[in-house]
Amino acid sequence: MSLLVVGSVAFDALESPYGKVDRTLGGAATYFAVAARFFVPVNLVAVVGEDFSEKDEQFLRRRGINLDGLERAPGKTFFWAGRYSQDLNERVTLATELNVFADFNPRLPEKYRSAEYVFLANIAPGLQRSVLHQVKVRPRLAALDTMNYWIERTNAELRETLHHVDILMINDAETRQLSNEHNLLLAARHIFRMGPSILVVKRGEHGAMMVDKRGVFSVPAFPLEEPHDPTGAGDSFAGGFMGYLASVRRHDDAALRRAMVYGSVLGSFSVERFGLDRLRTLKRSEINARARHFAKLTRFTL
Amino acid sequence: MSLLVVGSVAFDALESPYGKVDRTLGGAATYFAVAARFFVPVNLVAVVGEDFSEKDEQFLRRRGINLDGLERAPGKTFFWAGRYSQDLNERVTLATELNVFADFNPRLPEKYRSAEYVFLANIAPGLQRSVLHQVKVRPRLAALDTMNYWIERTNAELRETLHHVDILMINDAETRQLSNEHNLLLAARHIFRMGPSILVVKRGEHGAMMVDKRGVFSVPAFPLEEPHDPTGAGDSFAGGFMGYLASVRRHDDAALRRAMVYGSVLGSFSVERFGLDRLRTLKRSEINARARHFAKLTRFTL
Numbered sequence: 067m068s069l070l071v072v073g074s075v076a077f078d079a080l081e082s083p084y085g086k087v088d089r090t091l092g093g094a095a096t097y098f099a100v101a102a103r104f105f106v107p108v109n110l111v112a113v114v115g116e117d118f119s120e121k122d123e124q125f126l127r128r129r130g131i132n133l134d135g136l137e138r139a140p141g142k143t144f145f146w147a148g149r150y151s152q153d154l155n156e157r158v159t160l161a162t163e164l165n166v167f168a169d170f171n172p173r174l175p176e177k178y179r180s181a182e183y184v185f186l187a188n189i190a191p192g193l194q195r196s197v198l199h200q201v202k203v204r205p206r207l208a209a210l211d212t213m214n215y216w217i218e219r220t221n222a223e224l225r226e227t228l229h230h231v232d233i234l235m236i237n238d239a240e241t242r243q244l245s246n247e248h249n250l251l252l253a254a255r256h257i258f259r260m261g262p263s264i265l266v267v268k269r270g271e272h273g274a275m276m277v278d279k280r281g282v283f284s285v286p287a288f289p290l291e292e293p294h295d296p297t298g299a300g301d302s303f304a305g306g307f308m309g310y311l312a313s314v315r316r317h318d319d320a321a322l323r324r325a326m327v328y329g330s331v332l333g334s335f336s337v338e339r340f341g342l343d344r345l346r347t348l349k350r351s352e353i354n355a356r357a358r359h360f361a362k363l364t365r366f367t368l
Numbered sequence: 369m370s371l372l373v374v375g376s377v378a379f380d381a382l383e384s385p386y387g388k389v390d391r392t393l394g395g396a397a398t399y400f401a402v403a404a405r406f407f408v409p410v411n412l413v414a415v416v417g418e419d420f421s422e423k424d425e426q427f428l429r430r431r432g433i434n435l436d437g438l439e440r441a442p443g444k445t446f447f448w449a450g451r452y453s454q455d456l457n458e459r460v461t462l463a464t465e466l467n468v469f470a471d472f473n474p475r476l477p478e479k480y481r482s483a484e485y486v487f488l489a490n491i492a493p494g495l496q497r498s499v500l501h502q503v504k505v506r507p508r509l510a511a512l513d514t515m516n517y518w519i520e521r522t523n524a525e526l527r528e529t530l531h532h533v534d535i536l537m538i539n540d541a542e543t544r545q546l547s548n549e550h551n552l553l554l555a556a557r558h559i560f561r562m563g564p565s566i567l568v569v570k571r572g573e574h575g576a577m578m579v580d581k582r583g584v585f586s587v588p589a590f591p592l593e594e595p596h597d598p599t600g601a602g603d604s605f606a607g608g609f610m611g612y613l614a615s616v617r618r619h620d621d622a623a624l625r626r627a628m629v630y631g632s633v634l635g636s637f638s639v640e641r642f643g644l645d646r647l648r649t650l651k652r653s654e655i656n657a658r659a660r661h662f663a664k665l666t667r668f669t670l
C-alpha cells in the first residue's frame with residue numbers, strides 16, 4: 067500500500083478569538099500527511115526553504131511520514147498569515163509569501179511512482195496533472211482539492227486534470243463556482259461529467275456530503291463547544307478520508323461512508339487547538355472513540 | 369390523545385425562481401396541522417376573516433383537522449406576500465397585512481383544554497402563555513416557536529413563557545439571538561436555563577439538530593434537486609415532529625430521534641411545491657418511504 071500526497075508545507079501565523087501563534091508548521095500536505103498517518107504510511111512531495119529546521123523535519127519523520135520527496139530549495143518556506151472572525155466562519159488573509167513554493171515543480175522519487183492512493187492537495191492544476199503523469203500505473207484512487215483561485219484563473223487546466231481523478235474534494239462555495247449550479251445535486255451531476263465519479267463537499271460547521279452515482283451520504287460536523295482554529299480542517303478531513311480508504315484497500319459504499327466519518331473525525335480534532343497541536347497528541351483510540359460518537363450523533367431506528 | 373396547535377392561518381402570495389402564486393392558503397398553524405394530521409387528529413386554534421371560504425374550511429375539515437377553535441372575525445384574513453432569491457436562501461417580505469390577526473386572542477373550546485400535546489406556533493409570547501393557562505393540566509409536551517421580532521420586542525414575556533414549555537423549536541439565527549451565543553452547544557445550555565429541556569434548531573438546507581441533556585442528534589436536509597418554495601418548511605417540520613410524538617405517546621431518546629426524522633420528511637416534502645400543494649397530495653406511504661431514505665442518507669457502520 068502506498069499513499070502519496072503532493073501539496074504545500076508552510077509556516078502559518080494564526081489569530082482567532084481563542085489566541086494567536088506567530089509561526090507554526092502548517093500547509094495542506096502537512097495536515098493531510100499527519101492525519102492520514104494514523105491509518106497508513108504516507109509519502110510526501112513538497113518543497114521547503116532553508117528555514118525549515120531539523121526539528122520540523124524530525125516531527126514529520128518520527129511520525130513515519132516519508133520525506134524522500136521533500137525538496138529543499140534556497141530561500142524561505144511558504145508563509146501564510148490569517149485572522150479568523152469571532153465565530154471562526156470568516157477569515158482575512160494578512161500575508162501570503164509564496165517564497166520557494168512559487169517555483170515548486172513536484173518530482174516524484176522513483177519509489178513513489180507506484181502510488182496506489184494519491185491526494186493532490188490544493189496547488190496549480192498543471193502541477194497536479196504532472197504528478198499524475200509521473201505515477202506509472204493509474205492509481206486505485208486519486209483525489210483532488212482545488213480552490214476559487216484555480217477555478218477562475220486556470221479553468222481549462224483544471225478541467226483537463228479533473229479527467230484523471232476519481233474524487234473531487236472541495237467546499238460548497240467551490241462546488242457551486244466550478245459547476246455554475248447552486249443546487250449541490252445538480253452541481254454533482256455536472257462535475258461527474260468532468261471526470262470524477264465521487265464528489266465530497268466539505269461544509270465546515272455543517273459537516274460534509276458525499277455524492278456518487280449511488281446517491282448521497284451526509285455526515286454532520288462534530289459539535290464542539292470551543293473550536294480554536296479552523297486552519298487545516300479540510301486537509302485533515304482529506305487525510306482521514308484517504309488514509310482510511312488506503313488502509314482497507316476498498317472503496318465500496320460502506321468503506322466510503324466510513325471514510326467520510328474518519329475524515330470528519332480528523333477534521334474535528336484538528337480545529338480543537340491551534341495549528342497541528344491537537345493532531346500532535348492525538349491517539350488512535352481517541353479517533354475510534356470519536357467515530358463511535360459520530361454514530362451516536364446520527365443514529366436512529368424507524 | 370390530543371394535539372393542539374395555536375398560530376396563524378393566512379393567505380400567502382409567493383414568488384420564487386420556480387413560479388408565483390397570488391393567493392394560497394398558508395400560515396404556520398395550517399402547515400403544522402396539515403403535516404401533523406398524517407399522524408394524529410389535530411385541534412386548531414386560529415382566527416380567519418370573512419374571505420376565508422367554505423372551500424378553505426372544507427379542505428382542512430376533510431383532512432380531519434378539528435376547527436371548533438377556528439374563530440371567524442369581521443375583516444380579512446392575515447395576508448403575507450414574499451419573494452425568494454435565486455437560491456431560495458433569502459427572502460424579502462413584500463407585504464404583511466395582519467388584518468383580523470392583529471386582534472387575535474386565542475380562546476380554547478372546552479374540549480381542547482385537556483390537550484396533552486401543544487404546539488405554540490410563532491405568535492406573541494403573551495398569547496402563547498395565555499394558551500398554556502387555558503390548558504387544564506400541564507401537557508405531556510409543549511413546544512414553542514418564535515422569531516426575531518418577539519426576541520427583540522417582547523423578550524421578558526418570551527422568557528416568562530419559555531419557563532412553561534419543554535421544547536423550543538427555532539432556527540439557528542434565532543437560537544444565537546436568543547442566547548447571545550454563537551456556538552449552538554453553548555446556546556443550548558443557555559436556553560435550558562430558560563426552561564425548555566430540548567432545543568430543536570432548524571437549519572434549512574443544512575438540516576436540523578436536537579440538543580438535550582443526553583447530547584446532540586443531527587439530521588441532514590433531504591437533498592432535493594428542485595425545491596420550489598421554502599414557505600412553511602419549519603412549520604411542516606414541527607407538525608411532523610409533534611404529530612409523530614403524539615402518535616406514539618412517548619418522548620424517550622429513540623422517539624425524539626424518530627420525530628426529528630419525520631419532521632425532516634414533512635419539511636422536505638413541503639418545499640417541493642408551492643404552498644401546501646405537495647402536502648395536499650402526500651400519502652402516508654410516501655412519508656414512510658422517505659423516512660427510510662433518510663436512514664440510507666445517514667447510515668454507516670464502523
